[in-house]
Structure formats: C-alpha cells, structure tokens
Amino acid sequence: MTMDNKLKPLREGIDALDAQILDLLNQRARLAQQVGHVKAETNAPVFRPEREVQVLRRAAERNPGPLVAGDVQTIFREIMSACRALEKRVTVAYLGPAGTFSEQAVYRQFGHAVDGMPCASIDEVFRAAEAGTADFGVVPVENSSEGVINRTLDLLLQTTLAISGEISLPVHLSLMTQSGTLDGITQICAHSQALAQCQVWLNLNTTNVTRQAVASNGEAARLASEDPAIAAIAGEIAGEKYNLQVVKAHIQDDPHNRTRFAIIGRLHTTPSGKDQTSLVLSVPNKPGAVYNMLAPLATHDVSMTRFESRPARMGTWEYYFYVDIEGHVDDAKVARALDELKTNAAFFKVLGSYPASL
Template sequence: MTTEQQQLTDIRNQIDEIDRQIQVLIGERAKCAQKVADIKTQGGKVDAVFYRPEREAQVLRAVKERNDSVLPDESMAKLFREIMSACLALEQPVTVAYLGPEGSYSHASVLKQFGSSVVAHPVSTIEAVFEAVEKGEANYGLVPVENSSEGVVKSSQNELMRTRLKVSGEVEMEIHHCLMSQSLEHAQIKKVVAHQQALGQCEQWIKNHLPGAEVEAVESNALAAKMAQADATLAAIASEEAAQLYQLNILDRHIEDYHDNNTKFWVVGKDITQPSGLDKTSLIISIHNKAGALLDVLECFSKRNINMTRIISRPSTEKTWDYVFFIDVIGHKDDANLKEALDEVETKSAFYKLLGSFPVSPL
C-alpha cells in the first residue's frame, strides 16, 4: 500500500468512527423526542401542540452561532433542520397543505420550513390551503404572500382578511425559473404556461425569446409542468426540480427578468406562537377618513422605536375608495412595548386584525 493509500485509509477509518458516534447521538436525540411526546400526551391529552416554531428557530439560531466548522452556517443549519424534522415525526406526524402539485415552489418552501419528514398535502388553490387547515385536514398551511418583483399575492391577502387562522412562520425562497418542455427546440413551442406570478416575473424574457407564443396562466407552475409533459407544443415555467419530476427538457435557466427574485411564504395554523427572542408581528388595519389618520397610527410604532418592516395598501372590499393596510413590525405581540403600541393602534383604527407573531426565519 502506498503512502497516499494509507493516508486515505486512515482518514476513512476516522470518518467511519465519527459517523458511528453521530448516529448514536442522533438516536439519543430521537429518544428524547419520544419522551417529550410521552409527557405532552400523559393523562390522555389529545390537544397537545408538538410543532413549536419558536423552539425550532431558537435551536437553529444556536446551531449557526456556535458553528466554527468548515461548513457554512446555512449548511449546518439545514442538517439540523432534517434531524429536527425526523424527530418531530416521531412525536407526531405534521401535515402541511400547500399549493400543489408536487414540484411547485410552495412544495419546496414546505420542505425548507418543516424538513423532508413532513407530510406534504398538495391542494389545487390557495383558498383550499386555508380550507384544509380550517377543517382539520392539515395541521398547517403554507401560502405565498409576496414576490420581490411582482408584489403581493392577492388570493393570499383575501384569505388572510377572511380567515381566523394565525400566521406562525415565515419562509423566504430564491426563485429561479426554467423554461421546460418535451420539445428540444424553441421553434416547436406554441404556448407558454405557468402561474400568473411566474408569467409576470418572466414577462420581458418571454417577449424577447418567444414572441410568437401564446401565454396562459394556470393554477401553479407544477401543474404547468404536468401539462407540458402531455403536450410537446407547450413549454412550462417552473423549477429545476419540477423538470426532473415530470421528465422535461430544460431549454433555458434563470429566465426571470430580475435575478434578485424572491418569494415570501407564510405558515398559517390554529396555534399561537410564543416568543422566540427575534420575532415579527403582522396585522391588518383600515383607518378613519380624516387628515393625518395614517400618520397617527404609524406614530404608535415610531415613538416607541418599533421597526416597521412592511406596509402595503389595497382597496377595501367593503367601501369604494377605502383602503386596508397590511403591516409587519419587529417584535412579538406579547412584548410589553409592542403590546402597548398594538393596543393604541387598535383604538385609532376603523378596522383592526392581528394576524399573528412568528419567528424571523433562521434559514
């Protein structure tokens, strides 16, 4: 055996021993997860909450803070995300409804937030995501709320106005679109299909590269990929994962008009999330029709040095030329300073709805 072969053999033996130790420790962690489940269900409890987003956020932040290895912080956190997902599945399988079918960006965001041990439950519309959670068919739902280039997702906004569900988590995904088809040539493409948001994000690219093609909006990008699988004259806009899943040829990558293209997703459910130490709170308000009304509301936050990260207006469905505002601020609703601000906002608003508080995502 050469010196190089001996060195490699020694290192591989070290790796084998380290893997053995890692496996033993993961097994010990799994036992602890089972003990947690036993404690939560003792006495026949049936309403125990197993998924605690604030606890998971704290664990993942700690993983990143203590990471001093050659692995990047994000990679280390993703490894622990999967360990936590498998352990949670031992306590209670978690079902999450999302805009399907499999292979959509919503599906990818479910896996990012909950790990691959989640029970992903695809439905056909955003409205059906909320309905599945409200009816108890899923523990949580995950919906897109805003894209960095195309703005808000109106159907999600509509449901957030209507529902009694709470926002309990936030996921941000980089979105890089691919053009895919059974065909291998652009000349054979007669129609491009995708979700309306994706078509908007790729509008200029389509005009420049497929000027003669018809454009059709469908319920999801993954559905578009399924349609393209059945018709070689169609091209879908979707993810690389969708191309692999539906066995399509990728004709072009990164076709989004703005390459800094991100979509924000929210987790919705029936549970109220406890403080994690670094949180956001979201609310919806409408204001009285008088001079300075919006300024009066915003001063409730500014005078307490509360950072507002987002404010979006949209027409009210109740009254012509009236508007509602979606507002995000830093902090948890139970933080004394923010609680005081929210109480004051409610007194100054014509309509007030607290959507929930949730951890700032560590991933």
C-alpha cells in the first residue's frame, strides 16, 4: 500500500472532525452572543478574567492528551478571544512600538481578537486606561533578573485604576542587526532592563560598542531597521516585525529570565478560586513598625508572596511597601487580615485582587 493510500483515510477522518469542530465553535459563539445580550442589559463588562482563567484551568485539568496542557490553553484562549470580540472588541494599551514583550503579554492574556494600542511610555499606558481611550493597559512590573520596574510602581501608587490580572512571560533576548553581523555596528540599543539582563555577554563580545538605553526593545528594533550602524537587543518577534537578522540568540544572562506584567483598568474582579492581592502600605518610622504592620497576615494564615520598598520621596527616609498576598479581598481570612492591617498602617491601598497567573 502506498503512503497516499495510507494517509487518505486518516486525512478524511481529520476533515470530518474539522467540520464537527467548526460547528461546535459556532455553537459556542452563538451562546457567547447570548451572554453578551444579557450583559448589555446591566452594562456588565465584556472581559471577565476570573471567568476566563477558570475555563483555562478546567481545560488543562480535563485534558487527556496527547496535546500538552499549555497548548490546549492557548487554543481555548483564542476561542474565548474570538467569542468575546462578537460582544465587543476590547482595546488594550501597551508599551510599544509593535514587537515588544508588552505586546506579547497582551496576546497571552487577551488572545489576538483585540485592538492593541502601542504607547511611547508606561505613563501613556496609564493615561490611556484612565481616560478610557483603552479598556485596559498592560504594564511591566518586575523582571526575575533585574527586579522591579520603578516607574510602574510609582504610577500604581498614584492611579485610580485597579490591577485585574497578571502575566508571567519568558524573556528571550537576541542581538539583531540589518545584516545579521556586527560589521559596522557602532551602537547597541535596548531598554535599560534588557541591557542589564545581557551585560555578561555584552561585556565579553561588544567591548568597543556604545550602548544606548531607549524606551523599549521594540523601539530599539525599529531604530536598527532604519540605521545599519545600530544593533538591537529584543525578542525575535520584534526582529521579524522589523526585518532584522539575528546575530546571536538568547544572550540574556539568566536562561530562565521572566518578566511579570500587570493588567490595569477599571474592572474589579470577583474570586476565581486561586487569586492574588496587591497592596501598598507605609508605616511611621519607628522600631518594629513594619513587623507590627504585617503581623495580621501571619495571625490569619495569609501568605505573603512579594515585598518591595520604594522611597516615599518626602525627604524623611520613609518608604512605601508593595506587598502581594495569596487570596482575594473577598476571602474571609484575607478580609479579616486586611481590616487589622489597616489599623497598623499609616497608608493603605489595595491595588487589586486578581487571578494568579497560569
């Protein structure tokens, strides 16, 4: 039997299943439209991250294989994105230009059936979401190698927006040029964090080339596409976007490098079953103040997963503390802990309760 004869019945089986899948997808889309009609009656939000993450968790739990759980979740995320767009197409602001890791984070969270709005700075992302020009914004919060993004923390302190989700994204950085070589290169451009994340490789291989920090890695790729003397450090998606060639792939110092992003907007989520709450706190500058402030978390068995400090910029050596805890503000033990914590804090703000990243 020839290979074509062996493949023919298998391909016919795939075609039949594809027809069934298409029919089921449209059945799901029609139900999503009905959901949209019900939401419209009460002006309820189209995007509910807690609901979508429950669908993704369930898909992974029920998956019998051979597809791996992550791929199944990617498929379901795009299905939900397409169905959501039938209700209303969501606009999401992010640190641009196109090709940045922030743009990748948008698609990782919302799927591709959204309208991305590239912004020149993190400040502009916040402004777009605050003004309603965008429904949501996606901003970088911290990197596993280089720590927190200070500007994001400062803006979270000031804004009236809430965090409604998080994305943890692997960050693989490559050096790219128009030619695919370093011949004639006089400058390497990248975001300051990317330059720091790649300094070991850069120190060994590009000692005589100037390094220039720019607003984003996507902007670095754009600049390199316009000037053959500039090399960019960016993700390979940015390289493809701007037709650059890879000189050296994965030059980041930490092979497990990741960046965490936050979704900001006016949405306040309900519990999803596995949530996280972000807070900003401050205390009077006296002995034991921080310990006493955080004591209610231990008393009520609430786990703290992150603790960062930022100067209060008041000239008195006081600090704001950025804290992540497990659980949702509507969870009973979290609510009790936060009620007590408020009494010990000179400043208290909940930045948001949201589903923990998958």
